[in-house]
Amino acid sequence: MALPESxxxxxxxxxxxxxxxxxxxxxxxxLSALAALPLVLEALDQSFYISFVARVLIFALAAxxxxxxxxxxxxxxxxxxxxxxxxxxxxxxxxxxxxxxAFISWPLAVGVAALLSLxxxxxxLRTRGVYFIMIxxxxxxxxxxxxxxxxxxxxxxxxxxxxxxxFGGLDLKDDAVFYWLVLACLAAALFLLDRxxxxxxxxxxxAIRENESRMEGLGYPVMRYxxxxxxxxxxxxxxxxxxxxxxxxxxxxxxxHWTQSGTLxxxxxxxxxxxxxxxxxxxxxxxxxxxLLSGFTNHWHLVLGLILLVxxxxxxxxxxxYTHALFRRGQERE
Amino acid sequence: xxxxxLEQALxxxxxxxxxxxxxxxxxxxxxxxxMINLAHGSLYMVGAYxxxxxxxxxxSFIVGVLAAVIGTAIIGALLEVTVLRRLYVRDHLSQxxxxxxxxxxxxxxxxxIWGDQAVMLNPPDALSGxxxxxxxSYPAFRLLIIGVGVAVALLLYLVVTRTKVGMWVxxxxxxxxxxxxxxxxxxxxxxLVFAAGAGLCALAGAMLGPLLAVQVGMGESILILAxxxxxxxxxxxxxxxxxxxxxxxxxxxxxxxxxxxxLREFLPGPVAANLGPALAAISIYLLMAAILFWRPAGLxxxxx
Amino acid sequence: xxxxxxxxxxxSRSFGGVHALSDVSLDVxxxxxxxxxxxxxxxxxxxxxxxxxxQRPDAGKILFAGKDITRLSMHERVAAGIARSWxxxxxxxxLSALDNVCLAVQGRQRDWGSSFRFxxxxxxxxxxxxxAHSWLAEVGxxxxxxxxxxxxxxxxxxxxxxxxxxxTGPSLLLLDxxxxxxxxxxxxxxxxxxxxxxxxVSILLVEHDMDAVFRLxxxxxxxxxxxxxxxxxxxxxRANPEVRSAYLGEVTNTP
Numbered sequence: 034m035a036l037p038e039s040x041x042x043x044x045x046x047x048x049x050x051x052x053x054x055x056x057x058x059x060x061x062x063x064l065s066a067l068a069a070l071p072l073v074l075e076a077l078d079q080s081f082y083i084s085f086v087a088r089v090l091i092f093a094l095a096a097x098x099x100x101x102x103x104x105x106x107x108x109x110x111x112x113x114x115x116x117x118x119x120x121x122x123x124x125x126x127x128x129x130x131x132x133x134x135a136f137i138s139w140p141l142a143v144g145v146a147a148l149l150s151l152x153x154x155x156x157x158l159r160t161r162g163v164y165f166i167m168i169x170x171x172x173x174x175x176x177x178x179x180x181x182x183x184x185x186x187x188x189x190x191x192x193x194x195x196x197x198x199x200f201g202g203l204d205l206k207d208d209a210v211f212y213w214l215v216l217a218c219l220a221a222a223l224f225l226l227d228r229x230x231x232x233x234x235x236x237x238x239x240a241i242r243e244n245e246s247r248m249e250g251l252g253y254p255v256m257r258y259x260x261x262x263x264x265x266x267x268x269x270x271x272x273x274x275x276x277x278x279x280x281x282x283x284x285x286x287x288x289x290h291w292t293q294s295g296t297l298x299x300x301x302x303x304x305x306x307x308x309x310x311x312x313x314x315x316x317x318x319x320x321x322x323x324x325l326l327s328g329f330t331n332h333w334h335l336v337l338g339l340i341l342l343v344x345x346x347x348x349x350x351x352x353x354x355y356t357h358a359l360f361r362r363g364q365e366r367e
Numbered sequence: 368x369x370x371x372x373l374e375q376a377l378x379x380x381x382x383x384x385x386x387x388x389x390x391x392x393x394x395x396x397x398x399x400x401x402m403i404n405l406a407h408g409s410l411y412m413v414g415a416y417x418x419x420x421x422x423x424x425x426x427s428f429i430v431g432v433l434a435a436v437i438g439t440a441i442i443g444a445l446l447e448v449t450v451l452r453r454l455y456v457r458d459h460l461s462q463x464x465x466x467x468x469x470x471x472x473x474x475x476x477x478x479x480i481w482g483d484q485a486v487m488l489n490p491p492d493a494l495s496g497x498x499x500x501x502x503x504s505y506p507a508f509r510l511l512i513i514g515v516g517v518a519v520a521l522l523l524y525l526v527v528t529r530t531k532v533g534m535w536v537x538x539x540x541x542x543x544x545x546x547x548x549x550x551x552x553x554x555x556x557x558x559l560v561f562a563a564g565a566g567l568c569a570l571a572g573a574m575l576g577p578l579l580a581v582q583v584g585m586g587e588s589i590l591i592l593a594x595x596x597x598x599x600x601x602x603x604x605x606x607x608x609x610x611x612x613x614x615x616x617x618x619x620x621x622x623x624x625x626x627x628x629x630l631r632e633f634l635p636g637p638v639a640a641n642l643g644p645a646l647a648a649i650s651i652y653l654l655m656a657a658i659l660f661w662r663p664a665g666l667x668x669x670x671x
Numbered sequence: 672x673x674x675x676x677x678x679x680x681x682x683s684r685s686f687g688g689v690h691a692l693s694d695v696s697l698d699v700x701x702x703x704x705x706x707x708x709x710x711x712x713x714x715x716x717x718x719x720x721x722x723x724x725x726q727r728p729d730a731g732k733i734l735f736a737g738k739d740i741t742r743l744s745m746h747e748r749v750a751a752g753i754a755r756s757w758x759x760x761x762x763x764x765x766l767s768a769l770d771n772v773c774l775a776v777q778g779r780q781r782d783w784g785s786s787f788r789f790x791x792x793x794x795x796x797x798x799x800x801x802x803a804h805s806w807l808a809e810v811g812x813x814x815x816x817x818x819x820x821x822x823x824x825x826x827x828x829x830x831x832x833x834x835x836x837x838x839t840g841p842s843l844l845l846l847d848x849x850x851x852x853x854x855x856x857x858x859x860x861x862x863x864x865x866x867x868x869x870x871x872v873s874i875l876l877v878e879h880d881m882d883a884v885f886r887l888x889x890x891x892x893x894x895x896x897x898x899x900x901x902x903x904x905x906x907x908x909r910a911n912p913e914v915r916s917a918y919l920g921e922v923t924n925t926p
Contacts, residue, residue, distance in 0.1 A: 047765060047766050047767050048763075048765035109459055109460060156660060160663045163397065163403065163459065163602060164598060164602075164664065164665075166403065166463075167594050168598070168659055171595055171655050172652065172656065175649040175652035175656075178648035178649050178652075179649055182645040182648045183645055185641055228789065228792075231793065231794065232788055232789050232793065233777055233786040233788040233789075233791075233796075234786060234788055234789050235789075236774065236793050237774070237786050240766070243763045243766065244762070246725075247762065248778075249744075249745045249746050249749075250723070250745060250754075250757075250761070251749060251835065251839055252746050252749030252750045252778045252779070252780070252839055253746055253778055253786065254746045254747075257787075291591055292587060295405070298467075299468075302463070306460060332475050334471045334474060334475040335475035335479070337468075337471055338468040338475065339468070340468075341465070342450070342465060342468045342469070342472075345454075345461055345464050345465040346453065
C-alpha cells in the first residue's frame, strides 16, 4: 500500500535533521521572549499566567522527550506516561521520606525513569509495529495500576507534596523563579537533543528510522541504538515529571494513565513528528486551545476533538512529512 | 472455599466472555485494516447508554439491549463510512490522533446528552436474584451473561468458519491483497465488519451495564483490556481473541479475589494487604509481557 | 589452492517444510570472484541470507576467516568484514547519496571508532565525507552527491547500493544481482568496477547475466533446487552436461 514514488512530495532537503542558522536565531529570540515573560506579566498584573505557562513548558519538555523516541528513533511508544509519572512519584515519595533537596530527588527521578525504560525497552524492542505500541501501553498500564493499588503512596488520590523542592539558593515557591528554572530545563534539553541529532548517534538513529535492515547491514547494532534512544527520551520525561510534581505539588495517578500517554503523543503529532520543536509546538497549541476553549464552554473536549480531526484530515502537511517514512517502513515490514 | 473459588471462576468466565465481544471486533479491525482504533471503547460506552435509556423508556431490558446493539451498529457503520475509512491508508500515528479525537468527541457528546452522573441500568426483575444449584448459589443475571457470551461466541465461530462472509473476513485478515484479488468488495466488507464489531461492543456494554456503572470514561479502561486480549491472542485471530479473553478474564478476576488471600498465608499482614491488590492489578500485564516475550506475535498469529 | 576465506559446510534451511537449501557446502577463496548461478528459486538469495546473517541456517556451519560465524548477528558479521548488496535496492531513499555513504563509512568502527558519540556534529567530521565522496566517485556517481537517493535513476541506486557495501570495508562482498534492472551501459560500468576491485576483495556474486558471470568469475557454483550441483572454473562448468541440461539450456531459451 506504499505510495508510488511519484506521489511523494519532493524533499530535496532530505530526511536528516539539520538545523539552520536561521532557525537557531529564531529559537534564541523565542527563548529570550519567554525569559522576559514573567516580568511582562507582572507589569501587566497578570502574574497568574506565569504558573500556567510554566505548566505548558513542562508538558513541552515531556512531549519533546517523546518526540525524540517517536520522531528520531522511529519507535511509536504509547507508554510515555509511565516515565513522566515515575519522575513525579520519585520526587513525591522522596519528599515524604524527608528528602527535600532537588539536587538529590531530581537526578533520582531522572534515574528511576531511565532504569524503568531500560527494563521496558529491553522487553518491548523485540516486538514491532502495532505490537510495540501495545506492549509499551501495557507496561505503562502496569505502572498505573501498581500506583493506584498502593494505598501507602496515596492510591487513587495520589501523593501530595508539602512544598516544592529546595534548590540551593533559589526559592522555587516563587512562581517566577520556578518558571525560569523550568524554562532553563527545557532549553537545556532542546540544546542537548539538537547536539545529539547532529552527532553520530543521532545520525544513526535517524537512519534506523528510515531503514532499519540496511543499518543492520552496515554493521550497526541497531537494538542498542534504539534502546539508548528510548532511555534518553524516558530520562527527560522523568525530569519533566519531577518538574510537574513540583509545579502542582502533587503526584497523581492521572499522570500515569494511558490517556496521558495519548495526550503526549497527540502533542507530538500535532506539533510535528521528528522536528526538534515539534513537542514544544504541540504542547503550546494543545494546552492553549484547552485554556481558550474551556473559557467558552464546559464541553471544550468536543471542540478540541473536532479540531484534532480536522488536523488529521485537512492539515496533514504539518504532521505528514515525517510520518510518511514511518508509515512506509510499517508497510515494508508486512 | 469451594463456593468462593467456583464463584470467582464463573465471574472470570463471565468477564472474559464480555471481553471477547469487544475484542472480536477490535481484532478484526486491527488485523484486516491494520488500523489502531482507540475509539472502540467509546462504542461500548454508547451501547451501554443506549441500552439504559431504551430500557428505562420501554420498561424492558431486552428491548433496551436490542436497541443498543442495532443503534450502535448503525453508529459504527456511519463512523466507518465518514471517518475511519479514510484512516486505513494512513500511518499508525494519524490513526492514534484521529481515534483519540473520537474518544474526546464521544465522551463529551455523551456528557451533553446524558449529563455527568452515572446512569442506572437494571437487570430484568426475574433475574435479579441468585440461582441455587445443588447448594451453590450464583446470581442469575451473571449466568445469563455467560449464556449470551457463549451463544455469541458460538455464533461468531460458525459465521467466521462456515459462511462465505466469514471466509472473506478470514481472507482479509490474513492477506488483504489476496482478498481483493479474489474479487471481494473489501470496502463494503470493512463497513460490515465494523458495524458488527460495534454491535458486539454494545451488547457487552448493555450486559455489563447492570454490574458496572454506566458512566463517561467506562470505555477507556476496558479498551486497554481488549487490546491486551488481542495482543495475547494474536492480532486478527478470532480464536486468539477468545482464548485471550478467557485468559485475561479469569486471571484478572481470580487474581483480585485470591491473590491477597494466598499472600496472607506467606507474608505479614500489612505487606500482603498492600502487595495483594497491586500484584492482582498488574497480573494480566505480566501475563501479556510473558506471552509476548515467548511469542512476539501472540498465541495465534493470523499472518503467516 | 589458497586458503578459504569463507567456508560453508552442510548448510540447510527450510521454510515451512520446503527445503530452500539442502546440505550446501562451498568455499570462497581469498581474492577470488566466485559466481553463484542457478534458475529462479534455486536458493541463491537464501544462501546469501545465511551468509550475511539475515537468516540462520537450520543445520550446518559457516566459517569466515577460520572463525565460526553461524550464530553471529548480521551487524557482527559486517564488522567482521562481510558486506552485502540487496537484490531489491535497499538504500536510504530520503537521504542524499552522500549521507547514505557517510553512514556506511561512519559504521566502520575499526577505522572511525564508535558511533555512540553524542556531541560533535557529523557534518564537522570532514574526513568521513571525504571518504564518502571518493566511494561515490569509485562507483561512478561523482557529481550526484547531493541528490536524494530516492530521486536517483534505478541504475544509479544500484551503484549507490554497491558504494554502501564497499564503504563498510569488507574482505568478502556478497553481491545479489548487482546488475538487475540496469541498462547495458551501467552494467558494463559495474562489470568494470568489479574487475577493478580485483584481488583486494573476495566476491560472491549472484547474477543472471551470463556474459558478466563468465567474464568475471574465477569459479562458478551452480545451485539447483536448493542443492549444489557443482563448483568449478567457468570452462569446467560450461562443459558440465548436468549444468547444461539443468540450467544453461534454460537460459538460452529464455533470455
